[in-house]
Amino acid sequence: MSRRVIGIVMNGVTGRMGYRQHLVRSILAIRDQGGLPLGDGDTLWPEPILVGRSADKLKDLAERHGLTHWTTSLDEALAHPLAEIYFDAQVTPAREAALRTAIAAGKHVYTEKPTAESLEAALALARLARDAGVCNGAVQDKLFLPGLLKLKRLVDSGFFGRILSVRGEFGYWVFEGDWQQAQRPSWNYRAEDGGGMVLDMFPHWRYVLDGVIAPVRSVYAHTATHIPERTDEHGRVYRATADDAAYGVFELEGGITAQINSSWAVRVDRDELVEFQVDGTEGSAVAGLRECRFQHRAATPKPVWNPDLPATEPFRAQWQRVPDNEEFDNGFKAQWELFLRHVATGSPYHWDLLEGAKGVQLAELGLRSAREGRRLDVPELSL
Numbered sequence: 001m002s003r004r005v006i007g008i009v010m011n012g013v014t015g016r017m018g019y020r021q022h023l024v025r026s027i028l029a030i031r032d033q034g035g036l037p038l039g040d041g042d043t044l045w046p047e048p049i050l051v052g053r054s055a056d057k058l059k060d061l062a063e064r065h066g067l068t069h070w071t072t073s074l075d076e077a078l079a080h081p082l083a084e085i086y087f088d089a090q091v092t093p094a095r096e097a098a099l100r101t102a103i104a105a106g107k108h109v110y111t112e113k114p115t116a117e118s119l120e121a122a123l124a125l126a127r128l129a130r131d132a133g134v135c136n137g138a139v140q141d142k143l144f145l146p147g148l149l150k151l152k153r154l155v156d157s158g159f160f161g162r163i164l165s166v167r168g169e170f171g172y173w174v175f176e177g178d179w180q181q182a183q184r185p186s187w188n189y190r191a192e193d194g195g196g197m198v199l200d201m202f203p204h205w206r207y208v209l210d211g212v213i214a215p216v217r218s219v220y221a222h223t224a225t226h227i228p229e230r231t232d233e234h235g236r237v238y239r240a241t242a243d244d245a246a247y248g249v250f251e252l253e254g255g256i257t258a259q260i261n262s263s264w265a266v267r268v269d270r271d272e273l274v275e276f277q278v279d280g281t282e283g284s285a286v287a288g289l290r291e292c293r294f295q296h297r298a299a300t301p302k303p304v305w306n307p308d309l310p311a312t313e314p315f316r317a318q319w320q321r322v323p324d325n326e327e328f329d330n331g332f333k334a335q336w337e338l339f340l341r342h343v344a345t346g347s348p349y350h351w352d353l354l355e356g357a358k359g360v361q362l363a364e365l366g367l368r369s370a371r372e373g374r375r376l377d378v379p380e381l382s383l
């Protein structure tokens with residue numbers, strides 16, 4: 001039994017996702033549990049090497065968590081003798097150059113989505129990683145959420161019969177920043193800084209639809225900037241140049257229609273911040289981040305349209321809950337563990353930069369569809 005240390009250069013850990021989900025809830029959580037068992041008696045011990053722009057923030061963060069390695073130089077971080085993996089959770093426009101540098105330095109790479117700002121750049125990164133022979137992965141966290149794992153369980157069991165349609169509802173009110181501080185960074189609302197709903201969320205919808213329901217074959221999107229002016233972190237008013245809502249219709253293989261509304265200008269009247277309803281000939285289900293409810297064909301009520309009478313059925317009470325039947329870990333951590341095992345043992349890993357590029361492809365086509373006002377095919381991608 002031995003402990004193998006693996007250095008992970010972590011860029012963007014002063015940000016929301018980098019800090020909370022990747023550093024604290026994934027890498028430090030793996031250390032808290034004693035490392036990652038590799039199945040052969042050995043344990044993998046991830047050693048973060050923090051890199052970023054602000055020495056003060058990095059120093060403070062490292063001290064807070066008892067970490068010893070940090071630097072403001074990417075080259076220095078990549079040259080660290082322990083460094084084997086580069087991880088990127090920076091703002092999107094900063095990602096491509098850093099990933100290229102890491103791949104050129106021979107590091108395995110793991111990155112937040114979108115993997116790049118254009119399909120061309122995303123594919124180029126995937127090719128570079130392949131040619132360099134490095135392991136590579138893109139974050140697809142939603143696939144590892146309890147609600148979607150339960151939905152996948154239903155799909156795999158054949159519960160739905162023939163799947164007809166999917167309707168997804170994502171969003172919540174993001175404050176404008178004037179009388180209450182915004183709960184998301186302001187760059188998300190500026191196209192020139194990599195912001196926008198389509199670029200942010202269509203990569204997620206791509207892997208959720210592809211991975212849980214069926215491959216996406218076409219897209220039609222209508223976008224909007226509902227709130228044209230917002231106030232940033234410094235109290236300055238700025239023009240929102242990016243879409244803050246996207247209404248998408250996707251055709252999936254097998255003639256399935258998926259429709260997903262995504263908005264930061266909607267108030268929540270749902271059980272969870274994202275919900276997907278899947279209707280099939282044999283049954284239906286509604287999955288959120290954590291829960292999944294279902295209704296079988298045999299338990300389906302027969303409503304009769306009559307606006308003169310109050311609803312006669314308690315519709316929302318007529319669904320059953322899919323039981324957990326297993327322990328669910330944090331989705332980001334679960335995917336990190338798969339990637340780390342892949343690097344350490346060569347175990348199979350599906351969610352690579354080519355899969356990440358498919359997300360960028362859907363975002364790019366979604367934005368084009370919105371501009372041109374028409375439905376666009378989503379061609380197969382290959383390297």
Ligand SMILES: NC(=O)c1ccc[n+]([C@@H]2O[C@H](COP(=O)([O-])OP(=O)(O)OC[C@H]3O[C@@H](n4cnc5c(N)ncnc54)[C@H](O)[C@@H]3O)[C@@H](O)[C@H]2O)c1
Pocket residue numbers: 011012013014015016017018052053089090091092094112113114139141185200
């Ligand atoms: N998987 C998910 O569910 C999910 C959710 C939110 C965001 N994201 C992705 O994670 C990435 C980071 O998003 P976030 O919400 O954590 O952002 P954030 O603004 O909170 O953090 C951004 C990080 O990038 C760094 N950075 C590097 N260059 C910068 C620059 N020029 N300007 C500003 N910051 C710079 C910042 O210091 C910070 O550490 C984005 O690519 C976003 O698409 C993924």
